[in-house]
Amino acid sequence: MFNYKLNYAVKGHTSSDLIVLGAFQKPAAGKAKTASLDAHWDKEVKAAFEFVKNSKGFTGGAGESFGFIGENGESYLAVGLGEKAKFDFEALRKKAAGLAGELNKKYKAVTIDLSTFVVKSKVEESLEAFVEGYGMATYAFDRHLTKKKEIKITTLTLDLKEAKSKAKNADKVLANTIKVVESVNFARDLVNEPPNILNSETYAKEVAKDAKNLKGVKVKILGKKELQKEKMGMFLAVNAGSAFEPQLVHLTYTPAKANSKTKHIALVGKGLTFDTGGYSLKPGGSMMNMKFDMAGSATVYAAFRAAVMLGAPVKISCFLGMTDNAVNSLATMPDSIVRARNGKTVEILNTDAEGRLVLGDVLDYAGDQKPDVIIDAATLTGACLVALGHEVCGLMGNDQKLADALLKSAGHKNERMWQLPIFDEYREDMKSPIADLKNIGGKSFGGTAKAAAFLENFIQEGISWAHLDIAGIGDGQGHLPYCPKHGASGLVVRSLVDYMINAK
Ligand code: BES
Ligand code: ZN
Ligand code: ZN
Numbered sequence: 001m002f003n004y005k006l007n008y009a010v011k012g013h014t015s016s017d018l019i020v021l022g023a024f025q026k027p028a029a030g031k032a033k034t035a036s037l038d039a040h041w042d043k044e045v046k047a048a049f050e051f052v053k054n055s056k057g058f059t060g061g062a063g064e065s066f067g068f069i070g071e072n073g074e075s076y077l078a079v080g081l082g083e084k085a086k087f088d089f090e091a092l093r094k095k096a097a098g099l100a101g102e103l104n105k106k107y108k109a110v111t112i113d114l115s116t117f118v119v120k121s122k123v124e125e126s127l128e129a130f131v132e133g134y135g136m137a138t139y140a141f142d143r144h145l146t147k148k149k150e151i152k153i154t155t156l157t158l159d160l161k162e163a164k165s166k167a168k169n170a171d172k173v174l175a176n177t178i179k180v181v182e183s184v185n186f187a188r189d190l191v192n193e194p195p196n197i198l199n200s201e202t203y204a205k206e207v208a209k210d211a212k213n214l215k216g217v218k219v220k221i222l223g224k225k226e227l228q229k230e231k232m233g234m235f236l237a238v239n240a241g242s243a244f245e246p247q248l249v250h251l252t253y254t255p256a257k258a259n260s261k262t263k264h265i266a267l268v269g270k271g272l273t274f275d276t277g278g279y280s281l282k283p284g285g286s287m288m289n290m291k292f293d294m295a296g297s298a299t300v301y302a303a304f305r306a307a308v309m310l311g312a313p314v315k316i317s318c319f320l321g322m323t324d325n326a327v328n329s330l331a332t333m334p335d336s337i338v339r340a341r342n343g344k345t346v347e348i349l350n351t352d353a354e355g356r357l358v359l360g361d362v363l364d365y366a367g368d369q370k371p372d373v374i375i376d377a378a379t380l381t382g383a384c385l386v387a388l389g390h391e392v393c394g395l396m397g398n399d400q401k402l403a404d405a406l407l408k409s410a411g412h413k414n415e416r417m418w419q420l421p422i423f424d425e426y427r428e429d430m431k432s433p434i435a436d437l438k439n440i441g442g443k444s445f446g447g448t449a450k451a452a453a454f455l456e457n458f459i460q461e462g463i464s465w466a467h468l469d470i471a472g473i474g475d476g477q478g479h480l481p482y483c484p485k486h487g488a489s490g491l492v493v494r495s496l497v498d499y500m501i502n503a504k
Pocket of ligand 1: 293350353354355381439471
């Protein structure tokens with residue numbers, strides 16, 4: 001990574017190997033479109049820009065750019081932002097991400113004239129969006145490459161023409177955004193790590209090690225013996241064929257100013273370090289990439305970690321259910337009936353519907369802490385991809401207010417989230433004639449919401465609950481320039497952080 005520097009009240013530009021300027025396109029009815037520079041610009045730079053722009057045919061359109069040398073001998077890059085009225089935070093994130101991809105390998109020191117990239121006069125939010133886009137795009141999973149991805153940049157300077165009094169929170173916004181981006185990238189690293197390295201035991205250790213650096217956080221890890229004591233029959237059934245111990249990582253954050261009225265949010269994550277399907281074995285093609293089946297847990301842990309570092313005003317408990325779903329002679333066979341922690345019996349008809357078994361027991365365990373809210377995240381169903389596509393997080397739950405709050409946070413961060421209903425018919429379909437529940441529906445249709453209907457059985461009375469199915473959005477967001485083309489997306493972390501730091 002590189003260092004960020006933020007400068008206020010900059011009259012010209014901070015010297016760097018390259019100075020980047022945003023230029024909007026002026027709509028010109030009937031006339032040719034033309035690029036415009038804001039008035040605060042350096043006269044000489046402006047003159048050089050005007051002189052060169054015409055010969056380059058630069059109109060400030062999104063996607064256009066050109067480099068020039070100022071009279072001062074410095075190198076500039078002018079990038080088109082399109083029309084000012086249409087330029088929003090997501091466009092800025094994408095633009096910043098594009099710049100990272102282009103500049104990181106070429107320059108050691110880059111200055112961004114951030115004031116020329118401001119969306120709707122909102123300086124601090126623009127700073128946040130820029131750093132999100134740039135920082136998320138700088139991520140590369142190259143730890144297993146002998147030859148690492150080339151990165152030259154060491155300093156990214158962000159110049160503001162505004163005085164510090166006009167952007168009072170900018171330093172804080174920058175520091176906080178860096179923490180969020182680092183957490184997103186931390187989640188990506190966990191998800192991308194292959195299953196021969198990241199198993200339930202190494203995963204739990206990694207999280208515990210990271211959590212040591214978090215203020216106000218306690219960590220407890222439950223292993224096989226403890227889960228047996230807790231009577232987590234569903235979780236243990238998924239782990240039965242594994243060479244590794246199941247791990248339930250339980251983290252608690254209590255803010256310094258907590259009192260009896262402080263809201264308590266619980267996060268629960270599916271942490272399947274690999275999902276073979278078990279005896280209901282996945283075919284080879286579908287099994288590929290099932291290392292990412294722990295993305296739910298990585299997502300909630302990353303959000304937890306960031307919210308703690310940002311000093312969220314709420315109490316947060318975080319529960320990560322870790323195991324793989326493997327096959328050996330001890331692995332759970334389809335037709336098995338097990339007893340969940342909350343006493344309900346479950347007929348396991350398909351061992352590949354294992355996430356809900358792990359989550360069910362962990363949700364019940366989380367409920368014992370009497371949180372006001374439980375939010376779980378899981379790569380739970382392939383059906384979520386069928387219903388909503390790769391780009392969208394499925395949202396379900398039992399409390400419309402909570403769902404609305406999450407949709408709002410997702411909107412802030414431009415992360416696609418869409419609610420699905422839980423109808424009584426789905427609940428009916430999850431009942432077994434010979435046990436209280438079965439782990440798959442009678443028909444494969446509506447699988448995402450039926451999985452939620454199953455989970456609902458493990459939410460204790462009076463708790464608001466939301467379930468996020470990230471099977472689609474968890475990886476492969478190649479259409480977003482701030483997500484890697486392949487591998488973990490790290491999406492949904494920012495929505496959860498936004499929700500938690502604004503929760504009251
Ligand atoms: N981990 C998978 C869900 C999944 C599938 C995520 C594809 C991303 C891409 C989950 O454990 C699973 O296998 N679910 C089954 C449920 C079915 C057996 C009811 C599925 O979706 O096929
Ligand atoms: Zn599965
Ligand atoms: Zn799974």
